[in-house]
Amino acid sequence: MNINKVMAIFDEFRLKNVEETLIRHGVKGFTLHPDLSIGGKTL
Numbered sequence: 001m002n003i004n005k006v007m008a009i010f011d012e013f014r015l016k017n018v019e020e021t022l023i024r025h026g027v028k029g030f031t032l033h034p035d036l037s038i039g040g041k042t043l
Contacts, residue, residue, distance in 0.1 A: 009035070 010018060012034055022030055 011035075 008018075015032060015034055019032055
């Protein structure tokens, strides 16, 4: 089964861990977008 899109919300401190875990499990062709509304501000 192919999954086309998954959305998850997690804090910026877990970003690297999420990326490493996806790679370790053989996930390819993914893009991670950090949350740009930190503290209510749009960066």
